[in-house]
Amino acid sequence: MKVVGFNGSPRKDGNTGILIHKVFHELEKEGIETELIQLSHKRIHGCIACYKCLENRDQRCVVNDDDANEYIEKMTQAQGVVLGSPVYFMDVTPEMKALIDRVGFVSRSNGGIFRNKIGSLVAVARRTGAVHTLDTMSHFFLSMEMIIVGRAIGVGRDEGDVEKDEEGLMLVNALGQRMAWLLKKLYG
Numbered sequence: 001m002k003v004v005g006f007n008g009s010p011r012k013d014g015n016t017g018i019l020i021h022k023v024f025h026e027l028e029k030e031g032i033e034t035e036l037i038q039l040s041h042k043r044i045h046g047c048i049a050c051y052k053c054l055e056n057r058d059q060r061c062v063v064n065d066d067d068a069n070e071y072i073e074k075m076t077q078a079q080g081v082v083l084g085s086p087v088y089f090m091d092v093t094p095e096m097k098a099l100i101d102r103v104g105f106v107s108r109s110n111g112g113i114f115r116n117k118i119g120s121l122v123a124v125a126r127r128t129g130a131v132h133t134l135d136t137m138s139h140f141f142l143s144m145e146m147i148i149v150g151r152a153i154g155v156g157r158d159e160g161d162v163e164k165d166e167e168g169l170m171l172v173n174a175l176g177q178r179m180a181w182l183l184k185k186l187y188g
């Protein structure tokens with residue numbers, strides 16, 4: 001069993017990355033393989049609305065100048081997906097939105113590649129907008145006909161601040177445990 005995580009933060013080792021790793025820690029304790037993709041260190045831009053994926057129906061995006069097809073493959077191979085984003089002006093980062101648009105459109109054009117995969121959500125805010133950010137990512141999972149196991153919010157501004165957010169840490173640990181439980185029920 002495998003879970004792939006996407007960190008939408010431009011800070012690779014920032015708060016969002018820290019919390020996704022904590023979800024992974026709980027999954028790994030249950031023998032579930034994990035892989036984290038840092039969107040900051042890869043290339044992805046928005047959908048160009050060419051609708052070629054709808055014509056081709058080959059589970060690929062025809063735009064080959066970035067890493068969108070790699071992400072589609074990683075999600076296709078995994079049983080679970082973790083999406084994590086810091087709050088940027090009350091919503092996800094542009095990197096996370098580009099991932100959602102590119103991967104989501106190809107899935108929809110191919111009859112729903114990610115149906116019944118299990119999804120978890122992580123958002124980090126300094127102060128406001130975490131719920132809206134989670135909503136944006138959960139709409140992606142719902143649109144993909146995925147099963148949402150839960151979500152966690154961390155609070156902090158500077159890199160590492162979330163380590164001091166005791167409630168946030170509790171939430172990500174519980175999220176990882178429930179995701180492992182559900183994965184084993186459905187895919188074990």
Ligand SMILES: Cc1cc2nc3c(=O)[nH]c(=O)nc-3n(C[C@H](O)[C@H](O)[C@H](O)COP(=O)(O)O)c2cc1C
Nearest residue numbers: 009014015016086087088089090125126127128157
């Ligand atoms: C461009 C930008 C916009 C931000 N907008 C918000 C916001 O609307 N609400 C909020 O609470 N924090 C906001 N923040 C703070 C980040 O969400 C916060 O620093 C978070 O911990 C960053 O997570 P990271 O370390 O994973 O990048 C913003 C930060 C930046 C750089």
